Amino acid sequence: MTEAPPSPLVTSRLRTPVGPRRDDQQWWNAQRGSAMPFQRYERSGSRLPHELTDRTWPMKSLVRAPLWASVDLRDGNQALSSPMDIERKSRMFDLLVSMGFKDIEVGYPSASDADFSFLRMLIEQDRIPDDVTISVFTPARPELIDRTFEAIEGADRAMVHLCNATACLWREVVFGMSADDVQRMALRSAEHIARRAESAKRTELRFEYSPETFNVTEPEFVLRLSNAITSLWDASPDRPVTLNLPTTVETDSPNVFADQVEWMHRNLERRDAVILSVHPHNDRGTAVASAELAVMAGADRVEGTLFGNGERTGNVCLATLALNLFSQGIDPQLDFSDIDRIRRTVEFANQLPVHPRHPYAGDLVYTAFSGTHQDAIAKGLAAIERRAAEAGTATTEVPWDVPYLPIDPKDVGRTYESVVRVNSQSGKGGVAHVLKSAYGLDLPRGMRVELARQVQQVADGDGVELTSRELRAVFAEMYLDFARPALLLKEFQLTSEGDTTDIDALVVHGEGREKRLAGSGADAAGAYVDALAGTGLAVEIAEITGHVVSDSLGTRYAAYAQIGLDGATRYGAAIAGDEASARLGAVTSAVNRAHA
Numbered sequence: 001m002t003e004a005p006p007s008p009l010v011t012s013r014l015r016t017p018v019g020p021r022r023d024d025q026q027w028w029n030a031q032r033g034s035a036m037p038f039q040r041y042e043r044s045g046s047r048l049p050h051e052l053t054d055r056t057w058p059m060k061s062l063v064r065a066p067l068w069a070s071v072d073l074r075d076g077n078q079a080l081s082s083p084m085d086i087e088r089k090s091r092m093f094d095l096l097v098s099m100g101f102k103d104i105e106v107g108y109p110s111a112s113d114a115d116f117s118f119l120r121m122l123i124e125q126d127r128i129p130d131d132v133t134i135s136v137f138t139p140a141r142p143e144l145i146d147r148t149f150e151a152i153e154g155a156d157r158a159m160v161h162l163c164n165a166t167a168c169l170w171r172e173v174v175f176g177m178s179a180d181d182v183q184r185m186a187l188r189s190a191e192h193i194a195r196r197a198e199s200a201k202r203t204e205l206r207f208e209y210s211p212e213t214f215n216v217t218e219p220e221f222v223l224r225l226s227n228a229i230t231s232l233w234d235a236s237p238d239r240p241v242t243l244n245l246p247t248t249v250e251t252d253s254p255n256v257f258a259d260q261v262e263w264m265h266r267n268l269e270r271r272d273a274v275i276l277s278v279h280p281h282n283d284r285g286t287a288v289a290s291a292e293l294a295v296m297a298g299a300d301r302v303e304g305t306l307f308g309n310g311e312r313t314g315n316v317c318l319a320t321l322a323l324n325l326f327s328q329g330i331d332p333q334l335d336f337s338d339i340d341r342i343r344r345t346v347e348f349a350n351q352l353p354v355h356p357r358h359p360y361a362g363d364l365v366y367t368a369f370s371g372t373h374q375d376a377i378a379k380g381l382a383a384i385e386r387r388a389a390e391a392g393t394a395t396t397e398v399p400w401d402v403p404y405l406p407i408d409p410k411d412v413g414r415t416y417e418s419v420v421r422v423n424s425q426s427g428k429g430g431v432a433h434v435l436k437s438a439y440g441l442d443l444p445r446g447m448r449v450e451l452a453r454q455v456q457q458v459a460d461g462d463g464v465e466l467t468s469r470e471l472r473a474v475f476a477e478m479y480l481d482f483a484r485p486a487l488l489l490k491e492f493q494l495t496s497e498g499d500t501t502d503i504d505a506l507v508v509h510g511e512g513r514e515k516r517l518a519g520s521g522a523d524a525a526g527a528y529v530d531a532l533a534g535t536g537l538a539v540e541i542a543e544i545t546g547h548v549v550s551d552s553l554g555t556r557y558a559a560y561a562q563i564g565l566d567g568a569t570r571y572g573a574a575i576a577g578d579e580a581s582a583r584l585g586a587v588t589s590a591v592n593r594a595h596a
C-alpha cells in the first residue's frame with residue numbers, strides 16, 4: 001500500500017502549551033490529576049500547516065452573509081432514528097424555500113427509495129423554484145452515480161455532490177487503499193459524473209466535491225486531490241465548482257480549522273473558479289465558531305442544518321450562524337422573523353425537540369429569572385421606549401441596546417411577555433416589570449421593594465415560578481383586598497373652591513359604626529386625611545402617584561400612596577373607576593396595612 005506523501009504540514013509542532021504548569025503547582029490551584037485515561041488520546045504532530053505563521057483570519061471580521069446551504073434533508077435526515085417520510089421531507093423543503101435558502105441538499109437518492117421518490121416528486125410536481133438549486137449526494141461509486149443521475153432526470157437545475165473520505169485512518173481501515181488509490185477512485189467518479197452530465201442536456205448541472213474527513217487529512221494530499229478534481233471538471237468563474245471542506249468529526253479547536261481553510265484558500269488553483277465551502281460538525285461543541293472563523297479565513301459558503309441536527313452532536317446550526325450575523329447588524333439573507341414557526345416545522349420533520357436553551361430559538365433564551373438581570377432588562381426596555389419617544393419614532397426604529405438581550409425578541413416573532421419570569425431568584429425589578437407589562441401597574445420604587453420581599457417569600461415557600469396572574473394575586477392580597485379592613489370609605493363627595501377641596505365622607509372605622517366626616521385640604525387626599533383626624537387617625541401623606549390603566553375591565557385609574565401613621569411608613573394602593581376614588585382608596589389601603 002502506498003503511503004500518503006510525507007507532509008511537513010502535519011508533523012511540525014507549532015503549538016505552544018498553555019494553562020497552569022504542572023511542575024510547580026501554585027498554592028491557589030488545588031486541582032489534581034484525574035484517573036481518566038487521557039493518554040489514549042495524546043497526539044503527536046500538529047495539524048497546523050507550518051507555513052501559516054502569517055495567517056490573516058484573526059484580523060478579519062464578518063461583514064456579509066456567506067452562501068448558505070441546507071443539508072437538513074441529507075445529513076440531518078441520515079442521523080435520525082426515524083428518517084423523514086415524504087410528508088416530513090416536504091414540510092422541511094417548503095420551510096427552507098420560504099426562509100430564502102437557494103442551495104438545498106435534498107437527499108442521497110441512490111441510497112434509498114424514500115430519497116429517490118421524494119426527489120422525483122419535487123421534479124415531477126415542479127416544486128423547485130427557479131432560483132433554488134437542489135443538490136444530491138453521491139459516494140464515489142459508479143453504480144450509485146448512475147442512480148443519482150436517474151433521480152435528477154428532468155430537473156431544470158441540480159448540483160451533483162461527490163464525496164469520499166480522504167484521511168489516513170479511513171484510507172487504511174475503511175477502503176483498504178493507498179492515498180493514490182483514493183485519488184484515483186475520486187477522479188474516476190468525477191470523470192463518470194462529467195460524462196453523465198454531458199448527456200443530461202436538459203439540466204443545468206453544477207458539481208460539488210467533498211473530501212470527507214478533510215480536517216484530519218494531510219493538507220498537501222487534500223490540496224492535490226482538490227486541484228485535480230476542479231481541473232477535471234474544468235471549473236471556471238462562470239461555472240464554478242463547489243469544494244466543500246468538512247470537519248466530518250470535529251477534532252480540533254476552531255483556530256486550527258481556520259488555519260486549514262486559510263491554507264487551502266491561499267493555495268488552491270483556480271481559486272476564482274471555486275466556491276470554497278465548509279461543513280462543520282459539532283463534536284467538540286465548537287461548530288459555530290469553526291464556521292465563523294472559516295469564513296474569516298476565506299470560505300464563501302457554509303453547509304449546515306437548522307438548529308444543528310446531524311450525525312452524533314450534529315451539524316453546524318445555521319439559525320445560530322445567521323442570527324449571530326443579524327445581532328451584529330448584518331443582513332443574514334434568511335428570514336427568521338417567525339422563529340417559532342420554523343422551530344415547530346423542524347421539530348415535526350426531525351421528531352426531535354429543540355433545546356429550551358438553544359441560541360435564538362429555545363423557549364427560555366429570551367427569559368431572565370434572576371433579579372439583577374430582570375432589573376437591567378426592565379431598565380433597558382424602558383430606555384428604548386424613552387429614546388423612541390424623544391426621537392418621535394417607534395421603538396423598532398431605534399438601535400437595540402438592552403442588557404442581557406442580544407437581539408429584540410420581537411424581531412424573531414417573540415413577545416416581551418416571557419422576557420421576565422418570576423421565581424425566588426427574582427428581585428423588585430422583575431416583579432415590577434411583570435406587573436407593568438402584564439397589568440399596566442407602574443408601582444413606585446419603595447412599594448416594589450416591599451412587594452418583591454413578599455413575592456420572594458411566596459416563591460421560596462412554593463419553590464416554583466410565579467405566573468403573572470399569581471403575582472397580581474400577591475399584589476392584590478397585600479394592597480387591595482382586606483378581609484377585615486380597619487377603615488372603610490363607603491362614599492364621599494368632593495367640592496372645590498379656589499385652592500381648597502372639601503370632602504364629605506362616610507366611613508367605618510375599627511369596630512365602630514358608620515361615621516360621617518368632613519375635612520378640607522389642598523386636594524382630595526389632603527381633605528380626606530383632614531377628615532380622618534375626626535376618627536383619631538393622624539395620617540400624613542408622604543407621596544401619592546398614579547396613572548391610567550386599561551385592562552379587560554376598561555379604562556381605570558391606579559393610585560399608590562405612601563403615608564406616615566403612628567410613627568411608621570406604609571404603602572397602599574387602589575384601582576378605581578376615577579382618579580379621586582383611586583387616590584383616596586390608596587390612602588385607605590395604606591391605613592389598613594398599618595392596622596393589619
Ligand SMILES: CC(=O)SCCNC(=O)CCNC(=O)[C@H](O)C(C)(C)COP(=O)(O)OP(=O)(O)OC[C@H]1O[C@@H](n2cnc3c(N)ncnc32)[C@H](O)[C@@H]1OP(=O)(O)O
Pocket residue numbers: 075078108110111112138139140141163164165174175212248
Ligand atoms: C459523512 C457522510 O455523511 S457520508 C454520507 C453517509 N450517508 C449514508 O450512509 C446514508 C445512506 N447510506 C446507505 O443507505 C448505504 O450506506 C448505501 C446504500 C449508500 C450503501 O450501502 P452498502 O452498499 O450496503 O454499503 P455499506 O454502507 O455497508 O458500506 C459502505 C461501502 O461503501 C464504501 N464507501 C463508503 N463511503 C464511500 C464513498 N464516499 N465513496 C465510495 N465508497 C464508499 C465503503 O468502503 C464500503 O465498501 P465495502 O463494501 O467494499 O467495504
Ligand SMILES: CC(C)C(=O)C(=O)O
Pocket residue numbers: 075163210211212213244246247248249279281
Ligand atoms: C458528505 C460530507 C460533506 C459530510 O457530510 C461530512 O463529511 O460530514
Ligand SMILES: [Mg+2]
Pocket residue numbers: 075246248279281311315
Ligand atoms: Mg456531515
